[in-house]
Amino acid sequence: MAASPYSRPEPPSSGAPGNDRLRQYLVGSLALAAMIALSVASIVAPIPYHVLGNYGYLGVFLITLVATAAMIAPVPYLAAIIIAGSFLNPIGVAAAGGAAAVLGELVGYAAGYGGRALIPKNRWVRQVQRAMARFGVPVMFLASLIPNPFFDVVGVIAGATRVPVWMFIVCVGTGKGLRFFLLATVGQPLLGPLVGG
Numbered sequence: 001m002a003a004s005p006y007s008r009p010e011p012p013s014s015g016a017p018g019n020d021r022l023r024q025y026l027v028g029s030l031a032l033a034a035m036i037a038l039s040v041a042s043i044v045a046p047i048p049y050h051v052l053g054n055y056g057y058l059g060v061f062l063i064t065l066v067a068t069a070a071m072i073a074p075v076p077y078l079a080a081i082i083i084a085g086s087f088l089n090p091i092g093v094a095a096a097g098g099a100a101a102v103l104g105e106l107v108g109y110a111a112g113y114g115g116r117a118l119i120p121k122n123r124w125v126r127q128v129q130r131a132m133a134r135f136g137v138p139v140m141f142l143a144s145l146i147p148n149p150f151f152d153v154v155g156v157i158a159g160a161t162r163v164p165v166w167m168f169i170v171c172v173g174t175g176k177g178l179r180f181f182l183l184a185t186v187g188q189p190l191l192g193p194l195v196g197g
Contacts (some may be wrong), residue, residue: 057096060084064097068104085184093184098177105172108152112159144175
């Protein structure tokens with residue numbers, strides 16, 4: 001794995017030598033289990049997303065949380081953001097979606113933090129690792145801003161390379177919040193007249 005400028009020597013532990021490592025593996029395993037469980041649940045028992053529209057900002061929050069916390073989820077949450085922008089304030093949509101995205105993506109971050117072995121070994125992942133080591137903040141921000149199906153890998157790598165959690169939260173919150181604001185703003189003129197927004 002590429003060296004990370006964020007990695008620091010582990011402080012001496014007052015407990016047994018293996019306790020910190022065990023705690024990291026436990027956090028990573030629980031996060032991975034949550035990602036898998038949400039993915040399976042959203043496939044086996046799909047959420048009736050059309051109903052979430054009745055819940056306004058809470059609906060935006062829930063659909064985004066499920067979509068970003070699961071590894072594989074057939075959740076059309078970007079379409080839901082656009083539609084929500086047609087009858088809700090785009091700033092509120094961005095705030096609700098951004099907060100949910102931060103919580104959801106922290107699951108992948110925790111999986112990477114607790115288990116570096118979870119990161120696949122291929123050329124694309126190595127390129128992301130090198131980019132994260134050199135340009136962590138811009139990479140996380142742009143990966144959050146630009147819609148792409150690979151952000152889970154970026155989150156896992158951020159955790160594995162020990163990017164400070166506050167930095168990850170700021171990058172994801174601003175990047176995804178800005179993306180959601182732009183999408184919701186597009187929804188206002190396109191769909192607003194159709195839904196009476």
